[in-house]
Amino acid sequence: MSLMFPGFRSEALVSSEDLADTTRIRVRHLHARLKTEICRSFGKIPPDEATEAKAEEVLTEFFKQLPSVRRMLWTDIDAAYEGDPAATTYEEIILAYPALEAIAIYRMAHLLYGKVPLIPRIMTEWAHSRTGIDIHPGAEIGSYFFIDHGTGVVVGETTQIGSHVKLYQGVSFIARSLGAGQALRGKKRHPTIEDGVCIYAGTTIMGGDTVIGANSTIGANVFLTKSISPHSLVYYEEKEVRVVPKRKRESATARDEFQK
Structure with missing residues (x-):
């Protein structure tokens, strides 16, 4: 989420001048973490050369599509803002709406679905445990x-x-x-x-x-x-939905109990 929405997730504020460098650092960090986990999901520990090449191919395509995912998420934020009068700002939606987190993780997991075992499902189940929203990555x-x-x-x-x-x-x-x-x-x-x-x-x-x-x-x-x-x-x-005065209901119940 910090890659999709810099500055919103329990981290130091990122100035506009530093945003590009900060994003590159995050991408490199995520790439390294994902490559290790993808190789593990392929069942190769330690990974051989072919497994590493396959993981690299998957990750290249994944990161290439992240800008499109971010654009898609902004449409989801638009929908939340227009669809919920309780939403006061876009920032509130990013920070406080669990559905956006579930949708964001689903959209990223969907990029990996069918290409990598286990990881896409783990991602959406993690979101499920946090938000109560269960979206299958497929x-x-x-x-x-x-x-x-x-x-x-x-x-x-x-x-x-x-x-x-x-x-x-x-x-x-x-x-x-x-x-x-x-x-x-x-x-x-x-x-x-x-x-x-x-x-x-x-x-x-x-x-x-x-x-x-x-x-x-x-x-x-x-x-x-x-x-x-x-x-x-x-x-x-x-x-039919019945509505009766509460006191009348209580009086009738008391009378019935007395007559037993």
Whole structure:
């Protein structure tokens, strides 16, 4: 996170004059750490020449894409600022919104997914333990992604999410439990969420064939296993909610107890 947002993560302030040099130092440090861990993930301790070359190739591509990741994260910050009236500044979002941390780590882990064993999953599980947001590194997520509150959100491996999507806490994109286990590896098991969708708290959307059409809104606590068309509104018809004066309720309870 300090590489993506210099000066925001428990460190000395970085002046604009020193920013380039500081960033180069951080990149070199991260490169050395990652190279060691990638070689370990390939099962070569100590690494041979071929393993080191493979790790170097992965890292070259990883660092080449980091500027694009940072640009993508700024769209996520924009989405948070525009989507949450409680957000007073961009700085507040960077420092205090756990969803941004989870999304940032996911976006970096996604660069390594499929190229390096273990490390991408460890990265997102570390974010999960810190934020309560579980995003699999294999998921595909577009720009301007915002998770409000965030606790309990689950995004499965083959989930595809478009741009300008907003989720609330407790939303889950999951696979059906078909008992096929490893036979389903690599197959599309999780839903597709198209552009401009808003999904409220506690909703679960299941299955690889399930597509939520663009610009739809899904209300809270909905359980969906089938596709819906673009520009749809999905919600449960609520049963009657009773509201009675508290004293009247307590009096009725006391009377019932007396009559027993």
